[in-house]
Amino acid sequence: GCNSNKESVEQQAKAESNTITLTYAFFAPPITFPGRQMQMWKEELEERTNGKVKVELYPAGTLLQANNMFDGVEKGVADIGMSVTSYEPGRFPLMGMADMASYPNSKVATQVRHKLVQEYEEEIFKGNKVITVFTGEPSYIQATKPITSLEDLKGKQLRISGALAPVLEELGAAPVGMSQAEAAESLQMGIIEGVVTSREILKDFNFAELVGYVTDYPLSVNTFVAIMSEDKWNSLPEDVQEEIDKLSLEMAEWTSAYHDDYVQESLEWSINEHGVEVVSLSEEEKERWDEIIVPLMEEYVEKAEDQGLPAREFKQKMYKLIEKYTSE
Amino acid sequence: MQKIRNNEIYGGVNSEVIPEVEPVSPYKSTNEAVCEKINYHFNQGLAFVAGVSLALMMFLIVYNSVVRVFATPFVGTTEVAGWLMAVTTAFALGYTQFNHGHVDIKIVTDKLPTLGQKISSAVVQVMSLLFYAIVGWHVVTYGFELIINNSLSETMGVIFYPFVFVVALGFFGTAFTLIIQLYQTLTGEVRGGKNGS
Amino acid sequence: MDPSMIAAAGLVVMFLMMFISVPISVAMFITGMGGLFVMSSSTSAFYLLSSEVWNSFSSYSLSVIPLYILMGEIVFQSGLTARLFNAAYRWFGHLRGGMAGTTILASAGFASICGSNAAAAASMGTMALPELKKYKYNPALSTGSVATGGTLGIIIPPSTVLIVIAIQTQQSIRDLFIASIIPGILLVIFFLLTILYLCHRNPEYGPPGPKFSFKEKMRAVYGVVPILGLFLFVIGGLFLGWFTPSESAAFGALGAILLTLAMKRLTKEGFVTAVKNTIKTSAMVLMLIVGATYLGRFLAVTRLPNEVAEWISSLPVHSLVIVFAILTVYVIGGSLMDAMGFLMVSIPIFYPPVIAIGYDPVWFAILLCIVTSLGAITPPVGVNAFVVQGLTPSTNITTIFKGTSYFLVNYVIFIIILVVFPQIILFLV
Ligand code: NA
Ligand code: NA
Numbered sequence: 001g002c003n004s005n006k007e008s009v010e011q012q013a014k015a016e017s018n019t020i021t022l023t024y025a026f027f028a029p030p031i032t033f034p035g036r037q038m039q040m041w042k043e044e045l046e047e048r049t050n051g052k053v054k055v056e057l058y059p060a061g062t063l064l065q066a067n068n069m070f071d072g073v074e075k076g077v078a079d080i081g082m083s084v085t086s087y088e089p090g091r092f093p094l095m096g097m098a099d100m101a102s103y104p105n106s107k108v109a110t111q112v113r114h115k116l117v118q119e120y121e122e123e124i125f126k127g128n129k130v131i132t133v134f135t136g137e138p139s140y141i142q143a144t145k146p147i148t149s150l151e152d153l154k155g156k157q158l159r160i161s162g163a164l165a166p167v168l169e170e171l172g173a174a175p176v177g178m179s180q181a182e183a184a185e186s187l188q189m190g191i192i193e194g195v196v197t198s199r200e201i202l203k204d205f206n207f208a209e210l211v212g213y214v215t216d217y218p219l220s221v222n223t224f225v226a227i228m229s230e231d232k233w234n235s236l237p238e239d240v241q242e243e244i245d246k247l248s249l250e251m252a253e254w255t256s257a258y259h260d261d262y263v264q265e266s267l268e269w270s271i272n273e274h275g276v277e278v279v280s281l282s283e284e285e286k287e288r289w290d291e292i293i294v295p296l297m298e299e300y301v302e303k304a305e306d307q308g309l310p311a312r313e314f315k316q317k318m319y320k321l322i323e324k325y326t327s328e
Numbered sequence: 329m330q331k332i333r334n335n336e337i338y339g340g341v342n343s344e345v346i347p348e349v350e351p352v353s354p355y356k357s358t359n360e361a362v363c364e365k366i367n368y369h370f371n372q373g374l375a376f377v378a379g380v381s382l383a384l385m386m387f388l389i390v391y392n393s394v395v396r397v398f399a400t401p402f403v404g405t406t407e408v409a410g411w412l413m414a415v416t417t418a419f420a421l422g423y424t425q426f427n428h429g430h431v432d433i434k435i436v437t438d439k440l441p442t443l444g445q446k447i448s449s450a451v452v453q454v455m456s457l458l459f460y461a462i463v464g465w466h467v468v469t470y471g472f473e474l475i476i477n478n479s480l481s482e483t484m485g486v487i488f489y490p491f492v493f494v495v496a497l498g499f500f501g502t503a504f505t506l507i508i509q510l511y512q513t514l515t516g517e518v519r520g521g522k523n524g525s
Numbered sequence: 526m527d528p529s530m531i532a533a534a535g536l537v538v539m540f541l542m543m544f545i546s547v548p549i550s551v552a553m554f555i556t557g558m559g560g561l562f563v564m565s566s567s568t569s570a571f572y573l574l575s576s577e578v579w580n581s582f583s584s585y586s587l588s589v590i591p592l593y594i595l596m597g598e599i600v601f602q603s604g605l606t607a608r609l610f611n612a613a614y615r616w617f618g619h620l621r622g623g624m625a626g627t628t629i630l631a632s633a634g635f636a637s638i639c640g641s642n643a644a645a646a647a648s649m650g651t652m653a654l655p656e657l658k659k660y661k662y663n664p665a666l667s668t669g670s671v672a673t674g675g676t677l678g679i680i681i682p683p684s685t686v687l688i689v690i691a692i693q694t695q696q697s698i699r700d701l702f703i704a705s706i707i708p709g710i711l712l713v714i715f716f717l718l719t720i721l722y723l724c725h726r727n728p729e730y731g732p733p734g735p736k737f738s739f740k741e742k743m744r745a746v747y748g749v750v751p752i753l754g755l756f757l758f759v760i761g762g763l764f765l766g767w768f769t770p771s772e773s774a775a776f777g778a779l780g781a782i783l784l785t786l787a788m789k790r791l792t793k794e795g796f797v798t799a800v801k802n803t804i805k806t807s808a809m810v811l812m813l814i815v816g817a818t819y820l821g822r823f824l825a826v827t828r829l830p831n832e833v834a835e836w837i838s839s840l841p842v843h844s845l846v847i848v849f850a851i852l853t854v855y856v857i858g859g860s861l862m863d864a865m866g867f868l869m870v871s872i873p874i875f876y877p878p879v880i881a882i883g884y885d886p887v888w889f890a891i892l893l894c895i896v897t898s899l900g901a902i903t904p905p906v907g908v909n910a911f912v913v914q915g916l917t918p919s920t921n922i923t924t925i926f927k928g929t930s931y932f933l934v935n936y937v938i939f940i941i942i943l944v945v946f947p948q949i950i951l952f953l954v
Pocket of ligand 2: 907
């Protein structure tokens with residue numbers, strides 16, 4: 001009894017030493033849609049590699065946070081790290097351009113993003129391996145009062161995240177930088193008058209109780225990227241690399257579909273349960289907004305070109321892809 | 329336990345509270361008095377910057393919350409206040425070290441004989457010294473990486489690495505303070521208390 | 526080596542470092558660094574070190590700490606606390622044990638604008654100890670009341686301990702402040718009842734003082750109005766949603782400066798001392814926070830917290846037993862080392878499991894705060910007792926601990942009540 005027991009323990013230990021453990025860090029809680037993606041990716045990869053790979057998750061900033069995620073991966077703090085490119089402005093100028101364009105939903109934005117990253121991986125991520133890339137849905141203005149014109153927007157104190165500040169400022173609003181947690185409290189207490197972000201928060205963070213109106217005008221999207229350092233990637237056996245590559249587009253598609261469905265559900269729930277209203281801009285009003293935002297894109301292109309990046313070419317391809325996937 | 333000035337106790341949550349000492353005695357050799365004087369003035373200077381930065385932070389936050397009632401608030405308030413916070417804290421580190429403000433547990437070392445206290449003080453000071461120098465060095469490295477990556481602040485989109493170097497300076501200053509304290513421990517007759525930690 | 530074993534070994538080394546008097550923050554940093562060396566690499570250990578230091582030092586949400594500390598400092602340096610004592614004294618000094626009760630009530634008043642327990646004990650002690658001596662109060666009871674009254678500093682908002690817990694566990698500072706009000710008031714009542722009981726059994730412990738006319742009483746109340754006003758503005762404004770925690774703290778600090786200037790109570794020296802003490806305490810607290818965060822990263826990589834959580838939830842006992850066991854660990858930890866330091870060390874280890882077995886984060890945070898404040902009056906390491914001894918060097922430290930022991934029973938009963946009736950904490954939130 002005693003001996004065989006010991007042997008089996010040793011065998012087990014041997015089997016464990018053959019498994020590859022990958023650590024995967026993310027800054028937000030597991031209940032968010034990128035968090036669910038992370039969980040799903042773990043389960044899929046573990047199953048497809050028959051337990052050869054074990055993934056350990058570190059969500060909610062337990063290992064790395066939004067602003068040290070990508071460098072943390074390069075330094076080997078985690079094997080994989082997922083973050084939002086616009087949280088480090090200046091670092092991913094091409095992604096910044098892609099985020100600023102207008103998309104109907106997460107599905108289209110994700111497909112476009114995936115193609116662009118395939119083509120420009122080196123220019124954007126400098127040697128790091130992209131595990132998967134997807135976007136949230138566009139950001140919408142969600143406020144306590146209806147906002148249907150630039151006049152309504154003027155001086156409104158809205159919480160923004162990432163690189164949205166210049167866009168909102170150009171539109172005349174008064175963007176406020178604060179954390180998601182602070183935003184809920186500040187909204188409740190009237191310190192801010194709304195938020196500009198994707199609409200799943202209406203349900204996830206109960207913002208439906210706090211805001212009354214959603215303006216139906218899609219603003220920038222956020223790009224989520226999970227990366228792995230080149231060294232780590234090269235250390236993986238080929239069959240594992242293959243599975244990870246296969247999962248890349250699959251996960252992106254799964255995530256955007258999940259997200260789009262969930263946003264619809266969140267929106268319907270907010271309308272039915274909390275009387276949230278969706279207000280839209282008139283055609284002329286829409287044009288006025290577009291007119292302000294389009295030149296901003298041009299500024300971005302100039303800046304990126306100055307840094308020696310193929311920004312003009314990137315922009316052309318991007319608009320073609322948007323057209324292609326929107327009509328599909 | 330020594331007599332304590334009220335205003336000094338107030339600041340610390342320390343298990344032992346030691347007053348800020350003007351750079352006079354209890355040192356016999358002039359050498360040590362000089363050391364103490366350098367250390368004192370150096371940290372007074374850093375503390376002054378920290379205090380000014382604290383005041384600026386207070387005014388900025390108050391200003392912003394008043395302004396937002398009537399007009400467009402300053403979008404970078406949280407970022408700038410955060411940077412002022414960094415200056416305040418980093419420049420207060422050395423002052424805190426000089427005044428033995430970092431919490432430690434003395435129940436064991438207090439029972440040691442004089443020589444034992446001297447040795448333990450020296451060991452602790454060497455460890456702290458290395459620690460502050462290492463942090464300072466790596467914060468500098470971190471700052472250079474921000475430059476290389478073109479990192480800009482999230483809301484205002486401006487460079488912020490100079491503040492990172494300021495934080496590094498605070499850590500180097502503390503290491504410098506510890507070098508002098510270590511020198512005093514090794515050469516001085518005063519043990520434990522003033523020179524400890 | 527098994528990761529959990531590395532974690533355990535790291536923690537043992539850390540406590541050894543602490544007991545040769547390495548500053549608690551530095552010990553946590555060194556342990557985190559060494560641990561990450563072993564678990565991953567020096568590159569990742571150093572990168573995390575520098576990025577965590579920068580992230581915490583430049584954190585806007587942490588700016589509440591120096592600003593609230595500055596508010597309390599300014600009020601103390603300008604001597605306004607004397608008015609609190611004076612007011613309570615005129616109303617209750619003539620009762621048996623009234624002077625000790627006065628100390629508790631005045632401490633509660635000061636706690637409403639001061640966020641640290643040692644600070645509250647020090648400022649109230651300066652005022653109360655000479656008076657208590659004059660009226661021949663039992664030394665144990667007098668020093669015990671001052672030390673224990675000081676613990677209210679971190680239970681009644683604002684409170685540095687609650688701010689730190691809120692930030693480390695990603696909770697709302699405002700919620701924790703609101704939740705701590707009723708426990709704070711109840712604890713004051715408990716303390717008063719204890720004094721009443723003690724002086725009823727031993728009348729010589731707390732002889733009555735002189736009586737004051739109604740007019741004199743009202744005049745003293747008038748003297749408290751500025752402090753009360755500051756509290757209502759700052760904490761009330763936070764609760765009512767006039768401002769965020771950081772804004773409340775900034776208004777509090779500026780308000781305290783303007784108020785004491787207007788009353789001609791703030792001297793240049795007082796102001797400079799207040800600022801110096803503020804930056805000193807803030808740097809100390811910040812280093813504890815970053816040290817604990819960094820240590821937490823190492824522990825996360827070893828997955829020790831996950832394993833502790835799994836182990837705890839698999840225990841065949843009622844979850845209340847687990848909570849009591851954890852609280853006992855805190856009492857022991859808080860008795861051996863600085864309570865705030867222990868809190869920082871232990872949050873990454875014990876907080877996740879308790880939440881994992883389904884307890885309310887707000888409730889647990891308040892319990893932690895109360896247990897932490899208890900640590901300030903338990904031997905051998907009791908910050909408040911040391912502070913009081915610093916104020917009356919002639920009193921033996923054992924006398925002071927005897928005095929605080931009168932109140933320990935209160936604490937224990939009170940904690941049991943809060944565990945059994947969590948509504949006391951939760952119904953306002
Ligand atoms: Na308080
Ligand atoms: Na204690």
